[in-house]
Amino acid sequence: MDNISILQKKKNTRIFKQFKKANYIINYFTFPYLMDIVLVIPEDSIILDLGTGHGLVLIKFASKISSEGHVTGIDLWKNMDQSDNSFKSTQQLLQEKNLENRSDLKTADMIELPFENKKYDFVTASMAIHNIKPKQNRYKALDEATRVLKTEALLIILDTRNHKKEYLSYLIALGYRIKYAKTYGIIGWWTGPWMSSYAIIAEKNYDMIEKGYLIIWFNKSFFPSKIRTF
Numbered sequence: 001m002d003n004i005s006i007l008q009k010k011k012n013t014r015i016f017k018q019f020k021k022a023n024y025i026i027n028y029f030t031f032p033y034l035m036d037i038v039l040v041i042p043e044d045s046i047i048l049d050l051g052t053g054h055g056l057v058l059i060k061f062a063s064k065i066s067s068e069g070h071v072t073g074i075d076l077w078k079n080m081d082q083s084d085n086s087f088k089s090t091q092q093l094l095q096e097k098n099l100e101n102r103s104d105l106k107t108a109d110m111i112e113l114p115f116e117n118k119k120y121d122f123v124t125a126s127m128a129i130h131n132i133k134p135k136q137n138r139y140k141a142l143d144e145a146t147r148v149l150k151t152e153a154l155l156i157i158l159d160t161r162n163h164k165k166e167y168l169s170y171l172i173a174l175g176y177r178i179k180y181a182k183t184y185g186i187i188g189w190w191t192g193p194w195m196s197s198y199a200i201i202a203e204k205n206y207d208m209i210e211k212g213y214l215i216i217w218f219n220k221s222f223f224p225s226k227i228r229t230f
Helices: 003-038 056-062 087-096 135-148 164-173
Strands: 046-050 070-075 103-107 120-126 149-159 177-183 198-204 213-218 221-226
Touching: 003 198, 046 056, 046 135, 056 070, 056 087, 056 103, 056 120, 070 087, 087 103, 120 135, 135 149, 135 164, 149 164, 164 177, 164 198
Parallel strands: 046 070, 046 120, 070 103, 120 149
Antiparallel strands: 149 198, 177 198, 213 221
């Protein structure tokens, strides 16, 4: 086996271990609690899952709604983010679970969503936004999530790396009300306490968003600036 093959094998092993960790955190720890205790999910909810990958979160939401609701999962389907991350494999999984009548998949970028304004009751992003670089593009993803969310709808973020304060600050600046923000302990560590997992639930309900104002934090003061209408 040549050096390139050895390096690729090590990379694939690392990605697979990350997926197993994400699978555990999402399936057995975080989302069961959020969906059963924290969230109320009406059966007719229209939901968008950003960076859906293997569909772990999409499947959980699809199992909570009726045929009157719908979940759309979007991804760029990059193997560098998850092993065997493909449209085809996730579509097959949805078919095996008989969820085609209440879910679908699209190829799309989180920073430029191909959807109309105020369409969704929930937008979720699980272990996805931290893959976006640089920081300004992560802000674009949050802007796009805000644009497609209905008023009083919820943005749900589960993520890792050290971006929690970054997300919270930007969402508060956009006028969101933070309903839930929790950093998980040892069970949510990826490589150690320096890279933990966390969840944020934020409600788009402030008039400031409806009027298209962004509150800019500058020199410890808030300055409103009309820059966009969501």
